[in-house]
Every structure is written in structure tokens, then in C-alpha cells.
Amino acid sequence: MNASLPYLIYALFAVGGAGIYLALPRSGRSTAVPGSILGLAAVGMFVAVVAKYALPSEGAGFSYLFSAMALIGAGRVVTHPKAVYCVLYFVLVIISVSMLLVLQGAEFLAIALIVVYAGAILVTYAFVLMLSQQSASVPGDVRSREPFLAVLAGFFTMACIAGQVGDLPLAAAPSSEQVIRLAQHGEADQAVMPEMMVDGNTAAMGAALMTKYVVTLETTGVLLLVALVGAMAVAKKRVPIEESPDPEKPLGQVGREAAPF
């Protein structure tokens, strides 16, 4: 493990943070172009650092590709002035992450991610966005709040944590095939559901969810039910539309006042 790795990671986050800071929407002259360049540079650095220090493994190219896609997508989610594009870029992030998960052998989680996030949650976001905001962007969207402090605090914290990646027990990490093999011979003390792993990720997940985590699973089901009821209760409530106290100065961009159906 190279001692310079943490510093490379810090630098990576610093460049990325600077890029995000510049690319955040702001009033006055846009600095999106230098911001994008810095951001792309950070993504490039990320790929370079990972490629330099990574052990050679199968599908590494796809891994870099999807990582880069996820990073760029996330950057655009944060910086794009139009909310609908934010949603779309988030879909891009989801798909990239899901592909990364497939590469990690977590197929079930990958598909679940797409079904739940892209298929349900983000459609709902788009839905709400359409209901509430017809124009592409509202005045508030093109001006960010306290960008410098936020970027400083957020990226500093995460850089500090990510810098510890060198301390992870990476050398001891077996590949998924190794896990399966170890499990088959009963040698992996912490491998969960070893015999199930052989049948593939979905079956193993099913077995884990239904045995070790069955109580958690049920609790989650109850949580979903409660959320369902809560969402219904919230949505059914008819609230009067408050008039702006000062008609000269509207409270904000007023969209449509009621659902179209």
C-alpha cells in the first residue's frame, strides 16, 4: 500500500469540490465551464488513481466506466439548474450504480435498485415536479445558498473518511468466487448462508432475508404500510391555498393550484 494514497484521495476530493463549487448555479456570470472542466479532471484523477492502485481484475474497464458515469451524473444532479434534468441525471446515477453492483455480483440488489428507485421513487419525483413546477426552472434554482461553506464542510468530511480507504483490510478481501469456495469448505467463518451462495445471489439473498433477517424484513413491511397510510393521510388533506400576505410580493413561483384530474 502506497503511503501517498491518502494524499491523492485528498487531492481528488479537493479538485472535485472545487469543480462542484464552480459548477453550482449562481447569479451573475456563470462559472459552469471551468467547474465542469475541474469536475471532469477529478473524475479522470479518480479513474487514474483507482487504476494505478487496483489489483487487476475482470471487468475493470466497465467498472471505471460506470464509476465515471455515476460521478458525472451525481455532479449534474447537484449542479443542474433544471429540476427535471436533476431527476434524469439521478436515473443515470442509479443505472450506473446498479451496473456496478452487477459487477460486484449483487444482481438482486441491482435490479431492486432499478425497480424501486428508477421505477417508482424517481417517477414519483418527476410526477410531483410536473404537478408543482411547470416551467423548467424557478428563480431559486439558479442561485445556490452558501456554496463555499457547504462544499468545504461536505467534501472535507468525506475526504477525511475516504482517505482512510488505505486502512481497509483490502489484502484479506477475497473475491466472490473465493467466498463461495471458502463457504463450500466451511472455512469462511463469517460467510452468510454459504450453501446458498452457490445457487446465485438472488437465492442467497432470499434465504438471508427469510431466515436471519426475517424480523427486520417484517418490520420493514410494517414501516412501508405505515408510510402508505401516512402518505394517504397527508395527501388527502385539503389545505387552503394561503394568499400571499403582500400581493406585491408573491411567496414564490406559483404553479398550478390543483391537480389536473
Next chain:
Amino acid sequence: MSENNIHDCSMLILLLPLLGAVVAIVLRQFRLGDHSHWPVIFGVGGAAFFALNILWMVLGAEVGQRSVQSVIYTWISTGAASSWFNFEFLVDPLSAMMLVTVTFVSTLVVIYARDYMRHDDHPERGYERFFAFLALFVFSMCTLVLAGNFLLLYMGWELVGLCSYLLIGFYYNKPSAAAAAKKAFLVNRIGDFGFGLGILLIYWTFGCLDYASVFHMIEEGVAAGGQALPEGRLAMIALLLLCGAVGKSAQLPLYVWLPDAMEGPTPVSALIHAATMVTAGVYMVARCGAIFTASPAVMTVVAIIGAATALFAATIALVQNDMKRVLAYSTVSQLGYMFLGLGVYAAGSAVFHLFTHAFFKALLFLSAGSVMHAMGGIIDMRKFGGLRKVLPWTYRFCLLGALALAGFPFFSGFFSKDEIIHHAFNQNFWLGMVGSVTAVMTAFYTFRMIFMTFHGPERIPEGVHAHESGKWILFPLGVLSIGAVFAGLVQVPGEKVNHFLEPAIHQFHAAHGLLLGAAGHAVAHGFWAEYGLMIISGGLAILAIGVAYLLHVRWEWLPGLLADVAPKTHRVLYNKYYVDEAYDAAVVKPLRKSGRICFGIDQYFVDGLVFMVTAVPRLLGAMLRSLQGGAMQSYGLTMVTGLAIIVLLVLLA
């Protein structure tokens, strides 16, 4: 006499009116509305039925077996078995008679109110509210009467006070009614304060509160734990209890609330302030005869208060022009008679007077209500006259009631009042004289009222459609007038009522050996001794009626002349001796002034200190306010900054 039957009947007497009240209020939601008198009529009427039943059972029992104490459940347990406070009923001749009086008159009043309140064109009628309050009142009064210990008595006492407050202030959006309700409540509080202290003193002294034990211990002359009674303790207790009685029964210092309480609807006046509630004090003193008779000085006080009240109120009633007000002062005066009776060791006569008075006074009040009803709410006697053609039946019933009140021979009031005067003469000549003079006055002002209202040329206020009341109003009047005429006769052959009541109020006799009958018989042998006073007082009553006739029908110019001849006297009487003004000057104004001073102290001194204390957090808040702008993203930023610092510290450590 079966205890179980008594027990069940007592429960029903309490529960039926309560049920009526609840039903009337609850069914309001279901548009019971104009029919909400039915549950109350059935409830109170049922109570009257069972009260008669109880009286019947008590009459049918052996003389020695007529007192039944039945425990419903343990109300408050203080640990030691001796000091448990039970929810218990005491049924004896006294309470049976009281129950019958209360529930019977109440039933008639409720029936009367059905029509009276219906045509009440007050903006906020509250029909069902009125009936619910009435039923609640009957429940409270029955609780008071049936109570088997002082605690329950006190509960009934306070409930009655509450109900009277609610009913007097029934037209709560009328300022005078609200003020009258407040006044009644506050004045009663003064009395109740003493009453409560008296009960506490009883408990302190005897360690228990139920009648039987307390009276037994008094007879034995011992206090709790077998110690000797402290000197003057019983007198102290009696005085405190008297305080409550004076408040509730409107005796001399504390009578001021009763005339004002006429602000309530007329059925309320009839029910509460003539027949039932104000009799609570009389009942209580009669019930606690053992305590009162143990201290002759207090008995004297009772007698003097009674006599003074009787005379005092009668003089005021002489000149009042408001029909209900005349009746109110007459009530005060008659209550004074009852206290006089109690004070001269004639509790039986006092209770008997209470009994007859309930009938004729309720009759008079209801008749006044009928007049008021016909006159469109006007009650000032100067504004109308000669109504006997317009209101023939009301006139007849009212006349019967007036004759009873005036003590016209062989009407009910004649017997009962005469008995009290008789006993008063036996006790003290001057007390008797006061009673007699008051009786004359009573006859005078009663018939002054009758003549002013019903005789003379017919005068009806402008724009009033005068008409006789309907059968719902006339029926109770008729029934009550029968009572007013004949109620006295139950006593006539040989003082039956007194003998009936004897076991209940035997303490009066036991303490002094002054057996009521013996006392009566001691001086009453011989025709003149026995009937002379009767003849004299009957004659006086007739004379007074005649004078009233002359003054108010024949020589109508004379009352005005009299008022002119003695203007000061008239003014003083007309203004009720300026008692309200005196109270105002002596109590209310100083209190208000001291309150203002206290307020000033609170505002400038206490609040100033508090403000100095609050200034510190205020300053701190002003400094910290910027941390709480309400924008969640600022909070988030602060949070993340904190997180960053913590992460840095952890990593550097």
C-alpha cells in the same frame, strides 16, 4: 318497614331526576327539543311517587322503627373502619316529610314550567337546559335531605348552591340575572364557609360524621375516644352550622341574595326560593337539634335572628311595588318564622310551617308568574290592576294562597304560624309579640298585593295581550291551592305532625326534658289557653286584610298620603333599609380598594423583580437568535460543520 324497600326507593328518588336531567341534555342532540320536559316530568314525578311511598312506609312502621339508615357504598375510606365515610341514606319521619314536600312541589313546578318556559320569548331559551337544571336541582335537594351523614349533607348543600346559581343565572346574557346569580353564590359561600368549618369541627371533635354516632356521642356527652367534650365546643359547632343555615335560608345578615334571585325564571323562584332550597337551613337546624339544643345561648341567637328577620323583611315587603319582590321578602319573613320556631324549641312546628309554607308560597309565586305571563313580563304592580276579570282562575288560586299566607282562619298558614307564635309566647313574651306583629304585617302586605293586582279599575299595560294561562299552568296552581287550603288540617286533631316528627327531632326533647307535647300541654289546658291566641291572631289577620282593602281599594289616595306624611320612613323601607348599599360601602368597596393596592404592588414590585429575572434570558436569546433562522439548510450546514470537526478530531487523535 322493609329496609330494602326504603333503600330502593331512596335510590330511585335520587336517580330518577338525575336520569331525567341526563336524558334531557343528551337527547338534545337528537332534537328532543320542545319535548324535553317529558323526561324531567317523569323523573321528578317518579321521585314524588317514591317519596310518597317512603312516607307511607314510614307511617306504617312502628314508632320506634321509623328511622332507617342504609349504606349504599363506602365513599371515602380513611383507613380506620370507624372513619369511613359512607354514601348512606337516613330515612326517618323528618326526611320523609321533607322529601314529599320537595318532590311534590317540584313536580308541580316542572309541569307549570312546561307552558311557562315554552312561551318565554327570551332570545336564548335553553328549554332543555332549563329542565335539566330543574331535575338536577331536585336531585341535589333530595341528596341533601336523604343524606345520612354530614359529608353527604354538605355535598347536597353545595350542589343545591350550584344549581341555584345556574338557575338564577339562567338568562346569563341578562346582566342583572348574571349579577344576581353571582351575588347568590357569593353570599352563600360566606355561609357555607362557616358550615364547612362546622363540619370539620364536628369531625375533629367526634371523629366521625354520621348523624347517628354524632348525636349519640352528644347525648353521652363524650368526644372522640371517650374524652369529655371541651367546654363551649358544641356552642361553637352550633354557631358555625347556624352560619351556613343563615346563608342558605336567607336570614338576617345574609338574606340579601334572595330578593335579587327573583331575576331567574318564575318557576325557579317558586321552586328554589319559596318551597325547597331555602328550607335547607331549617331542615339542617331541625336535623341537628341535638347540637343546637345543647347550647341554650345559640338557641336564643337562633330565635332572635328568626324574629328579627321576620319583622325586618315584613316591613320591607310593606312598600315594595314589584309583585315577586313582595313575595321574596315575604319568604324571608316566613323563614324568619321558622327560625323563630326552631329557636323556641318548637322544631316540629317549624317544620310544619315549612311544609305548609311550601304549598302556599309556591302557589303564590306561580300565580305571580301567571300574572307576569299574562302581562308580557311586566311585574310592577303599579302598572296594572283589576285583573280579576282577565285572569279569573289565577285570581282565585292566588287569593287562596294569599289567605293561607295571611293566616286567615282555617287555612294552612293559620295553623302553622299560630303554633310558632304560640310557642314563642311560651318562651318569651317579646318574641311572641314580634311574631304577632309580623303576622299582622304579613296579612296586610299580602292583601295589598292582591288588591293592587286584581282589584280596582282594570288597567293593562300598553300593547299587552292579557289572557288567562293554559291548563299546564292552571293545573299545578289548582293542586297547590288544595294544598294551601287543607295542608294545615293534618295537624288539627291533636298535633299529629308534631308527634310524627317527634322521633326524628327527639333531641330537642331529650336534651332538656322539654318534651314538645309536654311543653304545649303544660300551658295549653283550658279553652282560652289553647284557642285564645288562635282567635286573636285570626282576628288580627282579618283586621289587617280589611285595612289593606280600605287603603288599596277604597281610599286609594291614602297610601300616597301616608308615604308623604312619613317620607323618610317610606324611603328607608322602599330602599330596603339601604342594606345593599351598606354592604357595598362596608365590604365591597374596601375590598376593591385593597385589591387595587395589591394589584399595584404586584404590577410594579413583583413583576419588576420577575422582569429583571427574565431580562437575562432575553439578552441571551437576542445573542443566540441568529442560530435559529428557521432555514433548515442553515441547520444542516451547522450540523455538517460539527461533523467535520468531530471527524477531524477523531482522525487526529
Next chain:
Amino acid sequence: MLDLLKNQLLFSGLLIAVLMGAINLGVAYCTFYERKISAWIQNREGPNRVGFFGLFWGFHFWGYGQPMADGLKFLLKEEMIPDKADKPLYVMAPAISFIVSTIGIAVIPWGGYLDIDADGIVDVACQVANPDIGLLYVLGVGSLGVYGVVLGAWASNNKYSLFGGIRAAAQMLSYEIPLGLAILVVVLSCGEVRLENIVRAQIEGGGTWNVFVHPLAFFLLFVTQLAETNRAPFDMAESEQELVGGFHTEYGALKFALFFLSEYTHMIINSAFLCVLFLGGWHFPWIPGLGLEDTAWWAVLAKMAMLGTKIAGCVFVYMWIRWTLPRFRFDQLMRLAWKGLIPTGLGLVALAVVMTYFGIPGSESVWPKLIWGLGGNAAVLFMVVLVVGMSPAGVTGRQANMPPISLLSPAKRVPRADQGTAN
């Protein structure tokens, strides 16, 4: 050459090419048959004029040249983008729609395994990809279908488009739940999520087509797929009587053609899944050469033809329904999903769980499956009908303002005037 094809990757590539061509052609002729079938149902002729390039004078080939002419027209029309539209999204939306509806073909087992050189050793699977999450892949791809509609609607900057898009979003989100439940029934009864194995489970041992065991689930899946494809009677998203053209009001030329294509592609792919999940895929009993053990090239072709026939049948039913049933109102549509289909689906899942618990799916004989399945389905149907019949029908929209029609219909409750506290 043949050896080259033994590589699954290359074979898959070939398969993709063939399938894309076949499906596009099929889509083109679907539009043609849609019109023919509608004409047949409405007792008229339908398109019958266009031939091929004027060949054979006077002979029109029954109008079979029509799809070609339509395609050409779409290609040659002017591409127009509305001025206030959000251009990138406006352009992207039809593409998303088409891509999402097409990539579903990847996991469909078209014809089992293929033994190319007839040496008795299976060489390749006649399937583009056979991941062990095949069914979940279907769900995932299906759930992305809504984006094309929603984004196109929003990007058009047209009120009617937006209404259509919002309706489509709500409808698709709602109908995805009973869809998932119906698929879950299959998963439970087959114990598999790999499509290949699901087909195998319907053939092997005591297996029978799932439609016989779970007819209600089949119906459920069919209905929800109708809704997912926005086909009548669920075509609220483009109900032209109300919304001009729904979400594609502002689209024309090739972009509209893409939406159009994607709808029909969706139909075909959905039918394929329906067949795989419930109708035994490429299998048909009693016909020799359609078994698991038949892996020769001609047998595989026969299997593909079998599956194609089934798909064609399903597509025909789609069209039949479209030209027969009237459209739902939107609230009726939502009520059907949330109060009708989802409870039914839950009941069916419970039934499948119970059957799994008693080991019915693994039995060697067909009869327990049939008895349990049909009996259970009847019970679920009975209970759902009972419950639905008991629940009062919600009166919404215009109905609430209408007077009662007859004495038999429940009279509207007259709100009690507040009588105050006069009494």
C-alpha cells in the same frame, strides 16, 4: 461458420439482429392488422389499396404494402420541434420509450437449446441472455417504460400532453403493483426466477401450463399489461376525445413513429412474456418435436414458430379488446387497480404461498396442482367479488351532482340544514 455460431456471444448477436428485424417487421404489420381487425369488427373493408411499388398492375396484394407506405411517410415528413419545448428531452423521450420497450427481448427464451451440428451435444441457448434474474430484469425494464411517456409529455410544454403524462405516470405506477404480484405467483409456483427454467417447469415432470393452475393470475397479468402498454381500455394517456392526442400531441414524423413503434413493440414483448410465464413458452403438448429433448435446428425453428403463433394470438386479443371495449374513466381505472386487482393479486400470492407450503408445485402429478390451483382461484375470486360487491361504489365527479336517476338508485342524502340552537 457453424463453429463460430457455437459461441453463445456471437449467436446472441445474430439472434439480436434477427429478432430486431422480425419484431420491427412484425410491428409494422401489427399496425396493418390493427386496422384490418378494426375494419373487420366494424364490418368494413379496411386498408386494401397499397401494393408494392406498382408491381403487378391492378393487383394490390390486399393492401399489404400499406405499412411500408406508412413508414416511408413518417420518414419523409418534416421534423418539427415546438418552440417552447424542452428540446433535449423532447428529442430523447421517444428514443427512451422505444429503447425501453425493445430491450425486453433479451431474456425471452425463444426456443430452448440448440444443437447446431446435430452431434447430440447442446451448443447454445436460443436466448440473447439468460441471467439468473431474468424475471426481475423484466420487472426492472418494465418499470422504466414510464419515463418516455412522462418526459415526452412534460417536454412538449403542452397542457394536454402534461395531463396525458401525469395520467400515464399514475396509471403505470399503480398497475405495476398487480403486475408484480401476478409475476410473484408464477415465481412461487415454479420456484424460479430464470425464465428458461420457468418454461422448463411448465413442461417437465408433473408440470403443466401455469394458466391452468393460476387462471386468475394470468388474467391479472394480461389486464395489467394492457394498462402498462396504454392500450384500450386503459389508454387514458392518449384519450383523444379529451386530450387531443395525449402525451404525444406535439409529436410528429419519425418521433411520433417511434412512440407508435414502441407501443406495438411493447405489445409484442408483453405477449411474449405472457406466453413464457403462463402459456408454456415454446411448448405445446402432444405435438412431437416441441419437447425439451428436441434440440435440432428444425425443432428449434418449430418452437420459435409455436411461440410466434401464441404471441400473434395474444396480440390479436389485444386488438380485439381495443375495438370492443369502451375506455375507463380515470377514477374507475384507479379504483380497479387499487381496489380490485391488488387485493386479488394479494389473495393469489397467499394462495401460491399456501400451495408452496404444502409442496404442491413439486408434486409429480398434474392433478393436485390443478385441483388446488383451480379451487383456490375460485375461492379467491369468490371472496374478491364478495368484498367488492359489499363495498359501496364511490360516487365521484359529475355523478355527485346529478339527481337520482330512478327510485331504485339510492337517493342522495340531503344535507341537513343547520337548524341552530333555537330549541
Next chain:
Amino acid sequence: MATEGQLVILGAALFAMGLVGFLTRRNLIIMFLCTELMFQGVLVNLVAMGKIHGQLDGQVFGVFLLAVAAVEAAVALGLVVLLFRRRGSLAPDVWAIMQG
């Protein structure tokens, strides 16, 4: 460094960007999107850590995380719609006033 380390760094980056977006954007829906972005970072990290320890627990927790995200989205979006109806704006600033 194996791909797990890459995922850890990626997760951290996603989380950081979500955090920044949450703190800086002035649109309630984008803010919630950014919280979802943070969820993504956590998810990636969970899977990576699970892989490092040779366990399935990471993925299982990922599934629960998805459920929680769905719950959060359902309720939060309902609330956002409610807030929007009240004030006609998606900006969080119009809710900075403390009362009402």
C-alpha cells in the same frame, strides 16, 4: 487496491455531492433528490464493505435501505405537495418563518 476500495471512494464522493446539494439547492424536490444521492453513496459503501468482509449483510442492508428510501420518498413527497399547495412555492425559504 481492489474494486472494493474504488467503491468506497465512489460512495464517499456520492455522499459528499449529495450533502453539498442538500445544503445549497433552493428547491425542496432537488434537496430530497440529494438526500437520495446520499443514500446511493451509503448503498455503494454497504455493498463494498459487505464484499470486503465476505458477507451478504451489506447487500441485505441495502435492501432495507431501499425500503426506507421508498418510505421516505412517499411521505416526504406527500409533505412537499402539501407544502407546495399552502405556499405555491417549492423554496424552503418560505417555510423559514417559525409559526404556521
